[in-house]
Amino acid sequence: GNSVTQMEGPVTLSEEAFLTINCTYTATGYPSLFWYVQYPGEGLQLLLKATKADDKGSNKGFEATYRKETTSFHLEKGSVQVSDSAVYFCALPGTGKLIFGQGTTLQVKP
Amino acid sequence: NAGVTQTPKFQVLKTGQSMTLQCAQDMNHEYMSWYRQDPGMGLRLIHYSVGAGITDQGEVPNGYNVSRSTTEDFPLRLLSAAPSQTSVYFCASSSTRGWASNEQFFGPGTRLTVL
Numbered sequence: 001g002n003s004v005t006q007m008e009g010p011v012t013l014s015e016e017a018f019l020t021i022n023c024t025y026t027a028t029g030y031p032s033l034f035w036y037v038q039y040p041g042e043g044l045q046l047l048l049k050a051t052k053a054d055d056k057g058s059n060k061g062f063e064a065t066y067r068k069e070t071t072s073f074h075l076e077k078g079s080v081q082v083s084d085s086a087v088y089f090c091a092l093p094g095t096g097k098l099i100f101g102q103g104t105t106l107q108v109k110p
Numbered sequence: 111n112a113g114v115t116q117t118p119k120f121q122v123l124k125t126g127q128s129m130t131l132q133c134a135q136d137m138n139h140e141y142m143s144w145y146r147q148d149p150g151m152g153l154r155l156i157h158y159s160v161g162a163g164i165t166d167q168g169e170v171p172n173g174y175n176v177s178r179s180t181t182e183d184f185p186l187r188l189l190s191a192a193p194s195q196t197s198v199y200f201c202a203s204s205s206t207r208g209w210a211s212n213e214q215f216f217g218p219g220t221r222l223t224v225l
Contacts, residue, residue, distance in 0.1 A: 034213075043114075043200055043216035044153075089152065097143060097168060098202075098214055102152040 002027040006090045006101030013080055013108050021075040021104045023064075023090035033057075033066055033073040034091040034098070044089065047075075080108045112136050116201050116217035123191040123224045131186040131220050133201030139215070140206040142184040146170065146197040147219075153200065159184055160206055191224045198222070 007022040025033065032051045036044040048057035050066035050073065057064050062077045073090060085108045090101040117132045135142065143158035145168075155168030159178040173195060175187040184203075188195060201217040 043218045044202075044214075045216065046213040049213070097155045097158060100153045102150060 002031065002092055002094050002099055004090050004092055004099055004101045006104055008102070008104065010105040010107055013106070015082055015108055015110050016079045017108075019075070019077040019080045019084075019106065021088055021090075021106070023073045023075065023101060025071050025073065025090075025092055027071075027092055030066075030068060031092050033064070035062070035064055035073070035075050036089040036091055036100070038087040038089065038103070040086070047088070080106070082108045082110055084108050114201055114203055114215050114217035116199075116220050118220060119218065120221050121223070123188075123222065125192060125224060127191050128187070128189050129191065131188075131199055131201075131222070133184045133186065133217060134182050135184075135201075135203040135215070136182065137203060137205075137215065138181060139203035140181065141214075142178065142201065142203045143168070143214075144174070144176065144184070144186045145200045145202065146195075147200060148197050156186065156199075188222075191222075193224045196222060196224045 003026045005024050030053050034049045035047040037047045038044045048059040050057040053068040055066045064073050064075045087103045087105050089103045091098045114135045140161045144156040145153040147153050154170050157176040159165045165176050199220045202214045204212045204214045
């Protein structure tokens with residue numbers, strides 16, 4: 001079945017640093033891929049998605065490219081802010097559900 | 111448009127007590143689901159529903175019951191709470207049309223502690 005592996009955290013960066021959070025997947029076919037973000041004390045919300053191979057999803061300065069050759073969907077941001085501190089989840093569809101990675105905690109220090 | 115709402119926000123139970131976590135959405139979504147979130151384990155699906163009157167089990171259904179009598183509501187019942195059910199519970203919904211590429215909308219969560 002489909003599965004997703006996400007880099008473990010926590011990740012601690014200084015403000016304006018470059019961010020990469022790795023995500024690789026195993027799937028039948030080419031499913032849509034998602035990044036969700038969870039801010040402290042809140043539920044998850046969609047950050048970005050890509051629905052087919054080679055698509056790039058982007059939102060709020062974050063980007064991720066659907067790479068079928070490497071089965072990856074790494075999340076990147078060129079310059080993080082303190083307000084980006086959150087938990088980030090990579091996800092893909094399973095049978096009747098979304099399959100989530102374990103989540104990567106990002107802490108950005110001023 | 112309130113989105114997905116959950117009540118209560120916090121709850122403390124004693125072992126053996128029962129309770130119902132409420133979830134409602136006002137987006138006319140067919141698909142609704144319950145997840146639990148535990149440290150280091152991400153989100154795990156408990157139960158889900160693809161429409162009124164239709165429910166199915168997820169990865170970790172034991173100890174939980176659900177029903178879906180209306181499109182809007184999807185309550186989660188704990189019949190006899192156990193400490194292992196201490197967790198944060200999230201309800202989510204989405205349209206089933208093209209659901210695999212659609213966004214899931216999450217509620218704010220219920221933090222449950224079982225003593």
